[in-house]
Amino acid sequence: MKLGRRAFLQFAAGAVGGSLLSPIPWQLLDDSAIWSQNWSWRPSPERGEITKTATTCMLCDGGCGIQARLVNKNRAILLEGNPKHPVNQGGICPLGAAGLQFFYASYRVRQPLKQTKRRGDPSGFQFIGWDEAIKDLNSKLAQLKSQGKAQTIACLTGQRRSSMDALWQQFLASYGSPNFFRMPSQEDSLELAASLTVGQKVPFAFALEKASYVLSFGANLIEGWGAPGRMQGAYRLWRQENSGEAPTRVVQVDSHCSLSAAKADQWIGIVPGSRAALALGIAHVMVKENLYDREFVKNSVFGFEDWTDSQGKTRMGFKRLVLSTEYAPEEVTKRTGVEAPRIRELAKEFAGHGNAVVVWGTPQGHMPVNIYHDLTFVALNALKGNLNSDGMVTLVPEVPLEPLPDLQMDAAAKHNLEQQRLDLLQPQRAPLTGNAVYAFLDMVAKGGSYPVNVLMVHEANPAYSLPENKVFQAALEKVGYLVSFSSYMDETAQQADLILPNHMPLERWDDAIGLPGTPYAYYALASPILKPQFGTKHTGDVILALAKGLGETVNTALPWNDYQTFLQKRVKGLAASRKGAVAEREGVEPWKLQQGELVEANYKDGDDLWKKLKSGFCWYDGPVGAMQNLQTSSGKLELGLNGLQARGLVGAADQIYLPHFASLPPAGDEKEYPLLLISCQTMNLSSQYLPNPPFMTKTLWDFVLKGKDLFVELNPLTAQSLGLEEGSSALLKTHQGEVPVRVHLYSGARPGVVYIAEGLGHTTYDQYIQNKGINANSIIEVQMDPVTGLGTNWTTRAQLRRA
Amino acid sequence: MKEENKSASGKDVMGGVIFFAGFILALIVGWVVFPNLLYSQKTQPMDFSHASHQDSSCEDCHAFRPDGTFAGIPTTEKCKECHESAMGNTEDERKLIEDFIQKDLEIPWRNYSWQPDNVFFSHAPHKAKGVECVQCHRDVSKEKTLPVYKENRITGYSRETMKMIVCEKCHAERGVNNECGLCHK
Numbered sequence: 006m007k008l009g010r011r012a013f014l015q016f017a018a019g020a021v022g023g024s025l026l027s028p029i030p031w032q033l034l035d036d037s038a039i040w041s042q043n044w045s046w047r048p049s050p051e052r053g054e055i056t057k058t059a060t061t062c063m064l065c066d067g068g069c070g071i072q073a074r075l076v077n078k079n080r081a082i083l084l085e086g087n088p089k090h091p092v093n094q095g096g097i098c099p100l101g102a103a104g105l106q107f108f109y110a111s112y113r114v115r116q117p118l119k120q121t122k123r124r125g126d127p128s129g130f131q132f133i134g135w136d137e138a139i140k141d142l143n144s145k146l147a148q149l150k151s152q153g154k155a156q157t158i159a160c161l162t163g164q165r166r167s168s169m170d171a172l173w174q175q176f177l178a179s180y181g182s183p184n185f186f187r188m189p190s191q192e193d194s195l196e197l198a199a200s201l202t203v204g205q206k207v208p209f210a211f212a213l214e215k216a217s218y219v220l221s222f223g224a225n226l227i228e229g230w231g232a233p234g235r236m237q238g239a240y241r242l243w244r245q246e247n248s249g250e251a252p253t254r255v256v257q258v259d260s261h262c263s264l265s266a267a268k269a270d271q272w273i274g275i276v277p278g279s280r281a282a283l284a285l286g287i288a289h290v291m292v293k294e295n296l297y298d299r300e301f302v303k304n305s306v307f308g309f310e311d312w313t314d315s316q317g318k319t320r321m322g323f324k325r326l327v328l329s330t331e332y333a334p335e336e337v338t339k340r341t342g343v344e345a346p347r348i349r350e351l352a353k354e355f356a357g358h359g360n361a362v363v364v365w366g367t368p369q370g371h372m373p374v375n376i377y378h379d380l381t382f383v384a385l386n387a388l389k390g391n392l393n394s395d396g397m398v399t400l401v402p403e404v405p406l407e408p409l410p411d412l413q414m415d416a417a418a419k420h421n422l423e424q425q426r427l428d429l430l431q432p433q434r435a436p437l438t439g440n441a442v443y444a445f446l447d448m449v450a451k452g453g454s455y456p457v458n459v460l461m462v463h464e465a466n467p468a469y470s471l472p473e474n475k476v477f478q479a480a481l482e483k484v485g486y487l488v489s490f491s492s493y494m495d496e497t498a499q500q501a502d503l504i505l506p507n508h509m510p511l512e513r514w515d516d517a518i519g520l521p522g523t524p525y526a527y528y529a530l531a532s533p534i535l536k537p538q539f540g541t542k543h544t545g546d547v548i549l550a551l552a553k554g555l556g557e558t559v560n561t562a563l564p565w566n567d568y569q570t571f572l573q574k575r576v577k578g579l580a581a582s583r584k585g586a587v588a589e590r591e592g593v594e595p596w597k598l599q600q601g602e603l604v605e606a607n608y609k610d611g612d613d614l615w616k617k618l619k620s621g622f623c624w625y626d627g628p629v630g631a632m633q634n635l636q637t638s639s640g641k642l643e644l645g646l647n648g649l650q651a652r653g654l655v656g657a658a659d660q661i662y663l664p665h666f667a668s669l670p671p672a673g674d675e676k677e678y679p680l681l682l683i684s685c686q687t688m689n690l691s692s693q694y695l696p697n698p699p700f701m702t703k704t705l706w707d708f709v710l711k712g713k714d715l716f717v718e719l720n721p722l723t724a725q726s727l728g729l730e731e732g733s734s735a736l737l738k739t740h741q742g743e744v745p746v747r748v749h750l751y752s753g754a755r756p757g758v759v760y761i762a763e764g765l766g767h768t769t770y771d772q773y774i775q776n777k778g779i780n781a782n783s784i785i786e787v788q789m790d791p792v793t794g795l796g797t798n799w800t801t802r803a804q805l806r807r808a
Numbered sequence: 809m810k811e812e813n814k815s816a817s818g819k820d821v822m823g824g825v826i827f828f829a830g831f832i833l834a835l836i837v838g839w840v841v842f843p844n845l846l847y848s849q850k851t852q853p854m855d856f857s858h859a860s861h862q863d864s865s866c867e868d869c870h871a872f873r874p875d876g877t878f879a880g881i882p883t884t885e886k887c888k889e890c891h892e893s894a895m896g897n898t899e900d901e902r903k904l905i906e907d908f909i910q911k912d913l914e915i916p917w918r919n920y921s922w923q924p925d926n927v928f929f930s931h932a933p934h935k936a937k938g939v940e941c942v943q944c945h946r947d948v949s950k951e952k953t954l955p956v957y958k959e960n961r962i963t964g965y966s967r968e969t970m971k972m973i974v975c976e977k978c979h980a981e982r983g984v985n986n987e988c989g990l991c992h993k
Contacts, residue, residue: 019830027838
């Protein structure tokens with residue numbers, strides 16, 4: 006029998022028919038669908054027992070309670086807000102929600118690295134063991150100490166609200182170095198303003214939960230001002246409808262329609278840098294029309310009326326200053342661009358609301374403010390009587406933790422400690438002493454009185470995140486040995502001679518002491534949610550190990566075996582004070598506490614308190630009034646700045662001893678650089694120590710970042726005058742440098758001003774963030790405040806031209 | 809003409825036979841050969857006799873966690889409660905003790921009922937509604953040895969993995985919601 010083509014087709018038709026009645030096609034279809042779910046790159050969480058561990062988020066200073074969801078107690082799959090926690094009440098910010106991406110990030114430093122080639126060469130890093138690493142650093146430090154050069158070591162930390170801060174200070178002081186610095190913060194100038202007005206170097210706090218009217222002079226209330234989790238909660242309260250109560254009114258004064266401005270009830274667009282002038286214009290109306298708290302001002306404020314200084318000279322008072330024509334609404338209009346009737350209206354609204362409060366900040370969110378402007382906003386709150394015993398403005402309360410042992414320094418250490426801090430050895434020293442990072446770096450770069458042989462950078466990435474980061478680079482060239490304690494291979498770690506990687510925050514013991522800008526006392530522990538993944542070591546343990554090898558005096562100053570024991574000791578001290586209570590129940594509202602209100606302790610002893618704090622609960626206590634422990638020479642709140650004169654600020658003009666408008670002009674020629682450049686903090690871009698995690702980068706609009714292109718915001722009118730359109734490529738130039746950008750037109754941008762987002766332009770980390778956009782800190786400049794010696798940044802002169 | 813007709817009808821018959829042969833062959837391949845090709849046969853890391861554990865109830869080992877999720881196959885910790893030292897003298901018990909309990913390792917059991925990741929399934933509501941274990945799982949009460957594990961070469965899941973139609977049928981019969989999002993969240 007011969008089977009031809011016809012027979013073959015008949016056979017094939019039969020086979021097809023048969024196949025259709027068999028499982029082959031249907032099973033394969035189904036199986037291939039399931040197979041497609043098993044591709045190796047498709048994320049699939051491990052299966053098993055799900056547990057939750059509560060702790061405190063240490064990704065910023067906000068002190069939010071979080072809980073981690075774990076599978077089989079060994080894989081973390083989610084971070085969420087802890088609903089029982091009074092600070093964030095279940096809320097979480099984008100950074101916290103994406104926090105696990107730092108835990109599992111590819112850019113973690115897995116064990117100590119030593120640079121064997123030229124500094125900054127990534128191929129030169131070699132793994133070394135911990136014993137060897139600590140021994141190396143120890144011998145270096147011991148050698149410097151024996152040579153009488155202990156003052157030449159310095160520390161720069163980014164973790165200011167934790168016991169690590171105290172541990173670093175204790176270590177440096179007992180070793181004999183005064184050079185301890187923190188990364189800049191708005192709190193740096195706030196605490197100096199408090200030291201001048203109320204005599205205590207503690208930052209101010211604002212009872213925002215109670216506010217019925219919030220007048221925000223550029224404070225990024227939504228983008229991360231103060232404690233972000235707490236601010237989410239405050240905003241929720243403001244927007245909550247309560248019968249018989251008018252909702253809280255929020256007025257945002259800003260040159261730019263930021264997210265905070267867009268969400269406010271009213272946005273007052275203003276000329277950049279003129280907010281303090283507007284505040285003084287409002288003060289003018291309040292004083293002129295008797296809208297201020299006369300009783301408080303009369304009884305508790307020094308320098309409102311004309312006053313006599315310590316040399317017996319009569320000085321102008323704040324009242325005479327604000328009533329001068331310079332601050333009359335019509336004059337203020339010329340400076341601020343805000344119409345005079347609007348200024349009067351704002352003054353009346355502010356004065357008329359029972360719980361009205363003034364808050365302030367900068368678009369960058371983390372830089373100190375010109376001290377006179379800080380003082381101006383304090384003065385406006387004082388006119389409202391907000392610093393009164395039941396007022397809206399208090400001081401961030403101290404937490405009565407166990408103090409560290411007294412220092413028993415040897416003669417050499419004492420001598421070195423008395424050698425002044427490098428920033429204070431500047432030829433033109435500022436009258437106030439603060440956290441003057443820029444002055445310090447400047448002295449290092451210039452080769453001041455003595456060099457910095459070892460610089461230790463902890464939880465900070467100044468090479469990237471310090472505005473005008475060239476200052477750090479210049480200093481680094483003169484630093485003998487750079488030690489980074491970073492958990493990640495960041496821009497600073499990459500330039501280090503030695504990296505001693507810290508555990509990342511979810512793997513380590515930590516604590517949060519107080520909340521920025523928050524009136525109630527707060528303390529919380531962060532306990533590890535999982536064992537450390539790699540061969541990292543807690544920096545606290547490294548310091549304690551170093552102390553052991555540096556002789557008796559350093560060792561006795563730091564007597565603990567490990568960092569956890571040190572924290573336990575601190576908590577024991579807190580328990581011994583019998584103050585405050587643990588928020589163990591849901592619904593605790595510490596912001597409702599009044600000044601002086603007694604909170605009954607609900608813990609037995611130190612061990613009990615430790616146990617409770619370890620479970621993710623926080624400790625809280627009532628607020629401390631700004632006038633409660635006044636330590637000024639007049640015994641009053643000082644608007645006549647006696648303290649400035651006492652600290653050596655000499656001048657003929659009366660206004661230098663008063664809060665006033667004192668702009669720090671940006672460098673550069675206005676003709677060459679006709680525009681102003683302002684860098685801005687945004688909600689979905691992490692711009693400080695931590696890089697933007699991939700989840701957050703995913704949420705960036707394509708008019709902020711598209712591919713690798715960064716967009717700057719520009720008013721359509723300005724764009725038109727420059728011949729630019731939406732999406733145009735342009736070159737942005739300041740005297741710091743020139744970078745390529747693209748243009749996004751936004752009518753919420755002030756004409757003549759270019760707005761650039763912070764947090765992009767990293768040169769390290771992973772494919773999701775590396776080389777995307779431009780680092781704003783590389784083109785903006787810092788203006789030094791001559792009174793505080795702190796670096797501030799409000800604008801930079803710039804030009805923009807079509808590329 | 810007659811010849812031609814005959815020849816044509818002969819061809820038709822022949823064609824039918826060829827068609828049928830293809831049809832039957834495909835059915836045989838589809839129903840007999842294909843399943844054997846599709847599944848590889850794997851053995852469990854050790855044998856286990858459910859019959860020997862008749863003194864325990866199912867829930868003693870296959871328990872619900874306090875949060876209501878089903879723990880599935882017990883952990884070594886559970887085995888250890890009784891088998892920390894040998895109770896009998898079988899090779900499998902020796903393996904259990906020496907290879908897993910003493911080394912504190914989990915037994916890498918192959919799960920006969922593992923549902924793919926795109927399926928959300930919770931035992932708790934089924935138990936609450938009185939669905940018996942054996943309605944979905946094989947009755948293991950008299951089982952002295954574990955059945956061969958047939959692994960789908962494409963998907964990697966067991967042949968016993970319950971298919972959607974079984975879920976849907978039972979839901980439909982009981983008037984329970986059959987909406988997609990119920991299981992495919």
